[in-house]
Amino acid sequence: MYLYSEGRGTSVTGTTETLEERARGLLPLRPPVLEILLTLGEGPLHGYAIIQALRDPDGADLHVETGPLYRHLRRLLDSGLVSQSEEPPPGTEDDDRRKAYYALTPLGRAVVRAEGARLAGLVRETRRLGLLAEGGSP
C-alpha cells in the first residue's frame, strides 16, 4: 500500500510489531517520497536544501516546489518517518539558520532500508530474466 493512503501508517503502529515489520508495512514508497527520504539520509536539512538536493542532475529545473514538498513532509511527519526540529545540525553558521530542519527518525531509516532491499530484489529479478545487463543499461 502506498504511504499516501491515510490511516494505514497508524494502523500498523501496534506495540508488538518490530521497527522492521512496521517499516515493511509502509512499502512500497512513491518515488518522490523515497527521494525525499534519501536526501535526508546524509543528515538533517531545511526545506529549501531538500528542494535543491532533489533537483535534476543538470540543475535545469525545480523538481519539487514548496507546496508539494510540504505536503509530503506533513505526511511523513504524521506517519513518524521524519522529525522536525528548530535546532540546526552541528556546523551551521549562525547567519545561515532556518526556521525548521527535517531529519529521518529511526522508523524513517528502517523504511528507507526496507524499500532499498525491496528494490534491490526487483533489480536482481530483472537481471535474472536477462532484461537488464550487469552494468545497468538494458
Place this chain on the structure above:
Amino acid sequence: MTRLYRLLLRLYPLDVRARLGEAMAETFDEEWSEVRERGAAARVLFALRTLVRTPLLALEEWRRGGVGGGGLGAWITDLGHAVRAIRRSPGFSLATALTVGLGVGATVSIYAIADATLLRELPVLEPDRLVRVAEERSRQMSVGPEGPRIPVERYQLLREALTGPVFSDFAGHNRRTLSIRADGPPFSATGELTSGNYFRVLGLRPAAGRFFTTDDEPSVVLGHRLWRSRFGGDPGVVGRTVSIGGRPFTVVGVAPADFASTVGFVHIDFFVPVGAHESAGWPGARLTLFARLAPGQELEVAETRTAAVMTRFPPEGDPSAEVLGAELAPMSPTPPSLAGPLKRFLTMLFAMAVLVLLIAGANVAGILVARAARRERETAVRLALGVGRGRLARQWMIEAVGLFALGGLVGAGIAVAVGEGLSRLSLPLAGEVTVDAVPGLGALAFAMGVATLAGLVFGAMPALHAARSEVAPGLRDGARGTSRRSSRVRGLFVTAQLALSVVLLVAATLFVRTAHRSMTADAGFDPEGVVVAQVNLRPHGYSEDEGRRFYDRLVAEAGALSEVESASLASLALMTGEISSYGGWRLGPDDEDVSIRMNRVDGRYFETMGIEVTAGRGIGPEDGEGAPRVMVVNRSFARRFWPGENPVGKTIFRHDIPYEVVGVTPDGRYVDFGGSTSAFAFLSADQHYTERMTLHLRTRPGAAPTELIRAVRERVAAIDPDVAVVQAIPLTDAMATLLFPQRFAAVLIGVFGLLGLFLAGTGVYGVLAHHVVRRTREFGVRIALGAEPGRLLGMVLRRAVVLAGVGAAVGVAFAAAVTGFLASLLLGLSPYDPVAFVGVPLLLGVVALAASALPARRILRLDPVEALRRE
C-alpha cells in the same frame, strides 16, 4: 509575491499552519529568489503555478481533516466535489481559468494604474492635511505642471503672513531640468528647486544624512532612485560635492525610498534650495505652493483667510494681473490639471476592461450551460437518489465560482506581470514618468472579489439550469430534454459576446485610425530623418556673447558630422508639446495687444525641417543682430491680420519695434495633433537670443539616429564638459510620444477586442456544432428522404448569420452610444468613423462564417445510414 504567498498560506488548516507555516514561507522565499534570477517567463509561470496550486493543496489538507455531517461539512463535501469536477477536466478548467483570467487581469491592471496615479495617497505624513495653494488672478503669469507659480520673494512674503494661524508650514517648489556631474560625464536630471522647509512640510525622514533647513544653503538632497542608480546606494555620498549646472553643491542627504515627488508618477532626481539656485547667479525662479493646514484649521476657512492675505500684496510685474483670491485643494498625487484627463482616460480603459470581463464571463457561462446539458444524466441520477435541487444548484454554483476564482488567481498573475512591465517602462513626458502599477494587496483582493462576483453572476444561469432538470427524461436518454433550452441560452450568451466584441473593436479601430491619421497627415514639415537635441545654457552662467559663440560652434560642428545633411538651430522643436507664445503684438498704435505662438529660427531652419516658403523668402543669414527685424508667417497668421491681401512686405509691431513680413509658409500642425491650426510666426534667432536652443539635424538616408545622438553629446561635452544635452531624440519619436494615450489605448483595446472576438468565435462554433450534433438523426432522415444537403446547410448557416447579425447590430448600436465619450481623444476623427463602424461588423461576419465551417462540413459529409444508426 512573498507577501501574497503568506496570504495564501492562510487557506491552510490552522494545525498545519501552526506546525509548518513559517518553514513553508521561508522555503518559498528562497525558492522565489532563485526563480527571479531566471527571467520573466520563468517568473510568470512559477507565479501562476503557485497561485493555482496552493489553494488546491490547502483544500486537500482540509479534506484530510475529514469534516463530515451537515452544515459546514456539506459545504466542504461540495467544495471537494467541485475540486474533483474541476480537476477531472483540466483542459476545460485551464481554458476557462485563462479566459476569466484575461478579463480579470485587464480589469485589475487598469485598477492598479488608477490606484498608482489617482487613488493612492502621497507617501507623506498625514497627507489629508496638505493642500495645494494657488493665487487666482485675472491673468496667470506662469503656470507650472503642478499649478500657477509666483516669484520667490512673493512666496516668502506670503509665508511670513500665513504661517501660524492658517498654515502650520508653507512650502514652495518648482521643477527644473539641469545637468549634474559627479564622477563621469554630465547627465541631465530632473530637479526640484524647493523652499528650505519643503521636506518638513511633507513630514519626511531622510533615507541617509539630513534635509536642508534654509532657503539658500548650497546643498543638495538626492532622490532615492538617482542615489541607487548613479551612486550605488552608498550612504558615504553624504558630504561629497557634485556639480549641478556647473556649480558645486554638497550632498547632505537622500530622500526616502517611497517618495518620488509630490506627483505620484514623476521621479525627482535631486532637490536644491531655491535660494542656493538663485545665489549661483541664475535668474529668479517661480514657485508652486503647497502647505500643511494648522491644527484644527478647516479648508474653507483657510481659503478665505489666505485670499485675504494674498489680495493685500499687489502682484509683481504687470499690474493688469490683479489677484482675485486663493484656491486651496487637497494634495492628491495627481495635479489638478492632469487629474481630469487622466481620470477620463482611465475610466474609459476601465470600462473597456470590464467589457472584456463580461465577454469572458459570458463565454464561460455559455460553456457551463453546455456542460450542464451534457451532464444531464449525472444530474438526473443524483436527483433520483434524493439530492435536493437546492443542494444541486449550490454544487453547480460552487463549481462555477471555483472556476472563476481560479481565473481570478490567473488574472492576478497577469496583472502582476503587466504591472512589472509597466513600471520598467519610463516615458519621456515632462520629466521622467514611471507608473509603479504593480498591484498591491488591495488590487489583488479586488481581483478575487471581481472574479468571485463574476462567478456568482455567470454561475447562476447554469446552476438554475441544472437544478430545473427533469428526472425521468434525463434518465431515459442523455441528450434531449433541456437541450433545446440550453442551446437557446447559449445563443444568447454568444450574441452578447459578439456585441461586446464589436464595441471593443470599434473603439480600438478608432484609436488605430487616430494614431495613423495623425502620424501620416501633412504636418507642414517633414519630420522623417530629423533628430532634435535640446541644450540649455541658462544654469551655466553664459553671457549672451559666450552663448552665441557656443551655439555657433555647436551648429557648425554638428553640421560637419558625416551623417548630417543639414543642421540648424531653433528655440523649440515643433510637435513635441512645447509652446511658446509672445504677447505685445499690434498692427497699429490703437489696436489691442495680442499674443502669438512663435519659434525663433536660424537661416537653415526651413531647409532642415522641409518647410516650404510659398511666397517671399525664409529667414536668412542677412537677418542678423543689427539688421531690421523680420518674420515669416503662416497662412492663418496672414488671414488673421491682412485678410485677402499679400502679407509679404507688411509690418507689425511688438512693443513699438516694427517687424517686416518677408515670407509665408503653409498652415502646418506645429504644436500638437488636436484641434485646428492657428496663427504662427518664425522670428530670426539671431535677432532674439535665448539661452535655450534645440539643435535640428536632418540626417542623410541610412544614418542611425542613436549613433548621431551619441556624436552630438560628445560635441557638446567637448565644448563645455559641464553642459548636458537635455533631450536628444528623433523628431518622429517625440511626435509619437504625444500620441502615447491613443497608441496605448489602440494596443490595449485592440488586444482586448481581438481576444473577445476569438472567444465569441469559439462560442459561435460551440453553438453550431451542438446544433448539428443534436439534429444529426433528423438531418439523416431528411437526407434519406431526398433533402438536398445544401438546404440543410442553409439552415445551419442561417443560424450563424442570425447570431452574427444580431450581435453586430446590438454591438454597433451600443458602440454608437458610447464612442461619443472618446471624441476628446480622437483628435478630430469622427467618433462615428465609417471605417470602424462598417469594417468591424464585416470582420465579425467573416469570423462567424469561419466558425461555422466545421459544423457545415459535417453536414455535407453526413452519411444518412450512419446518422440513423446512432443513438
